[in-house]
Amino acid sequence: MVKLTPVTACDACPIRHNAVCADCDSQELAMLEKAKSYRTVPPGTQIAAAGQPLEHFSTIVTGCATLSRTLEDGRRQTVGLLLPSDYIGRPGRATSGYDVEAVSEVTVCRFERRTFERLVRDTPHIAARLLSMTLDELDAARDWAVVLGRMTAREKIATFLVSLARRASASSGEAGPSGAVSLHLPLSREAIADHLGLTIETTSRQITALRKDGLIETPSARDILIPSFERLSLEAGEDDDGGPIV
Amino acid sequence: MVKLTPVTACDACPIRHNAVCADCDSQELAMLEKAKSYRTVPPGTQIAAAGQPLEHFSTIVTGCATLSRTLEDGRRQTVGLLLPSDYIGRPGRATSGYDVEAVSEVTVCRFERRTFERLVRDTPHIAARLLSMTLDELDAARDWAVVLGRMTAREKIATFLVSLARRASASSGEAGPSGAVSLHLPLSREAIADHLGLTIETTSRQITALRKDGLIETPSARDILIPSFERLSLEAGEDDDGGPIV
DNA sequence: TCGCTCACTTGACCTGCATCAATGCCGGAG
DNA sequence: CTCCGGCATTGATGCAGGTCAAGTGAGCGA
Missing domain, CATH: 2.60.120.10 (Jelly Rolls)
Structure with missing residues (x-):
């Protein structure tokens, strides 16, 4: 094993x-x-x-x-x-x-x-x-406490995706992500839900909603394409410093 | 000033x-x-x-x-x-x-x-x-993320009071609190709500509910008497190790 | 190829908390 | 003592997200 x-x-x-x-x-x-x-x-x-x-x-x-x-x-x-x-x-x-x-x-x-x-x-x-x-x-x-305590389900999902994208680009040494970004989700829907303080169902529904609104595309359940990182960041409630989360 | x-x-x-x-x-x-x-x-x-x-x-x-x-x-x-x-x-x-x-x-x-x-x-x-x-x-x-992400309003309030009591007794060098404990709240209802990810109204209602259930007494809005620390701990979802929070 | 499993999605409904709106209460200024 | 302002409580109502339940589809072993 x-x-x-x-x-x-x-x-x-x-x-x-x-x-x-x-x-x-x-x-x-x-x-x-x-x-x-x-x-x-x-x-x-x-x-x-x-x-x-x-x-x-x-x-x-x-x-x-x-x-x-x-x-x-x-x-x-x-x-x-x-x-x-x-x-x-x-x-x-x-x-x-x-x-x-x-x-x-x-x-x-x-x-x-x-x-x-x-x-x-x-x-x-x-x-x-x-x-x-x-x-x-x-x-x-x-x-993360701010995310858990004060954000809506939609904002939580958007924040999660944005922060994943940030960490991915940081680990490959790039500057902050921008424009179109593609992302592989290491987590199942259940694990995402546990991270965001939501249920699987709400997680799934909000991902669907973001897709219908054109903020993300989902080539497969575990792959996310963000056509405009900036637009998704806005959805996440990007405010002050654009500081990293997760 | x-x-x-x-x-x-x-x-x-x-x-x-x-x-x-x-x-x-x-x-x-x-x-x-x-x-x-x-x-x-x-x-x-x-x-x-x-x-x-x-x-x-x-x-x-x-x-x-x-x-x-x-x-x-x-x-x-x-x-x-x-x-x-x-x-x-x-x-x-x-x-x-x-x-x-x-x-x-x-x-x-x-x-x-x-x-x-x-x-x-x-x-x-x-x-x-x-x-x-x-x-x-x-x-x-x-x-605290567990509190914010997964607890009900009632559990949040109970957890908050329990952890305040723990910190008060820790700072005065006692062992863990037990039996009847009295507590002065340093925070307004609004500040408590902000800490717990709730609204003022829900905070107030849940404190009232705990009082009506005999789990706490409220000599004044800022003073709480816990007749049985153990009973309130149970309400807080005391589980594993009774570990400190806040 | 078939059918099973498991992860995900979608739908219908319900409830816990937010929201909106008074009302009560205490403490300080006059 | 009375008025005032801020905090707290309580009530009525709405809705976001939870719950329960039924699909859907991709991967995989027989």
């Missing part, structure tokens, strides 16, 4: 300049090389469970995972979408606060928890980068 | 062991003493505005403030409640991402931004504590 992944040199790593190791020099990188290991899991794998021990600190190298919590009556809320360079695990804590599930094939680069905690303590470049990434995550989580 | 506050020795500071300085030794504290200044503002003061420059890193010493964002059509969402020991400002960024408003008289202990960034860089105890606090804030923000 778990595929072994050949060890990759950090220099060749696709997230070399975005992950927690981004600011490391070659000497620090050598330490990481020794301690790291890769792991690849198929879609649907539960990587961590809320309240359960989590003995590794992992960084997503490729693929997509969700961070979620389920209430005992079955209501589920996804609180974060994990894409390449995002991390899983909380230094200083031995259990996971959330469920983490791979939604596509996911490869992570991971460290044994104690090892990583030592690295954070002894390597200022890592500690500083981790702080910076955590502050970004905090802003993203707070931005 | 802004009251000058006499400088307090860190040793006598009410948040000495909870704030970003918690892990500092006496030598580090001496550096902080030299760089810090206090400021006290009346209720209603805007401490920071989204998108505007924010040239200080501040820690709440006493009082309560809200962290919020307003959409251009007036919808507002409060994304965080700032209580003593919580910080305002983001190291490494010169503008505030959110509005910060004092909801009661607030006293902050603050540092000029560049000075604080230097302190973070050069003082591992501060950097580590800041990371730890930020990770806690991130968990709180994600927990």
Whole structure:
């Protein structure tokens, strides 16, 4: 079930300049090389469970995972979408606060928890980068609260698509997206609904509505074409700074 | 409008062991003493505005403030409640991402931004504590997403009251609250509604409903008596770990 | 090729919360 | 004490999105 992944040199790593190791020099990188290991899991794998021990600190190298919590009556809320360079695990804590599930094939680069905690303590470049990434995550989580608390279903869907497009273009190093953008959805309708605080049905209906209004095209259920990124952004309630969400 | 506050020795500071300085030794504290200044503002003061420059890193010493964002059509969402020991400002960024408003008289202990960034860089105890606090804030923000995305109005109100009670008892060093608990609300109905993603009217109605069901008593609009903390927790959907929220 | 499964879509209906509109209440100024 | 203004409560009504239920269509194994 778990595929072994050949060890990759950090220099060749696709997230070399975005992950927690981004600011490391070659000497620090050598330490990481020794301690790291890769792991690849198929879609649907539960990587961590809320309240359960989590003995590794992992960084997503490729693929997509969700961070979620389920209430005992079955209501589920996804609180974060994990894409390449995002991390899983909380230094200083031995259990996971959330469920983490791979939604596509996911490869992570991971460290044994104690090892990583030592690295954070002894390597200022890592500690500083981790702080910076955590502050970004905090802003993203707070931005998402605005979406969940105050937006309509239509705005939620539009915001979700816009932010996915932003992240896709950011990870391929482009400037902000504009004009026509095409997008592959890593998430099922159900996972999107859980992320947006909606039901599957409402999610589906709003995607249909956006299509009928010409704001998106849907070559297949998992592929979205945005003819005008600017027009969709408006629908998302683009306001102040055009700041990133998700 | 802004009251000058006499400088307090860190040793006598009410948040000495909870704030970003918690892990500092006496030598580090001496550096902080030299760089810090206090400021006290009346209720209603805007401490920071989204998108505007924010040239200080501040820690709440006493009082309560809200962290919020307003959409251009007036919808507002409060994304965080700032209580003593919580910080305002983001190291490494010169503008505030959110509005910060004092909801009661607030006293902050603050540092000029560049000075604080230097302190973070050069003082591992501060950097580590800041990371730890930020990770806690991130968990709180994600927990709140579950409230906003998946809970009913009644559950939201109950959760809010329960988490306020938890924070009050935590700050006075007690174990978790139990039995009868009395609570002063720092927030108006409108501010509560903004925090919970509800309207004023729904907020008021649900508080009335909880009173009619005997789960709370309301000696005045701003004071809540919880006869049985356990019973209210159940109403809040207490599940897994009884983990803290807000 | 057939038919099964599973994800998605669509329809009909219902309900929880928003909206609109008074009314009540407390605290401060005169 | 009385008036006033802002906050809070309560009532009446509407609608966005949830719920329940029935298709639809693409992928896949037999």
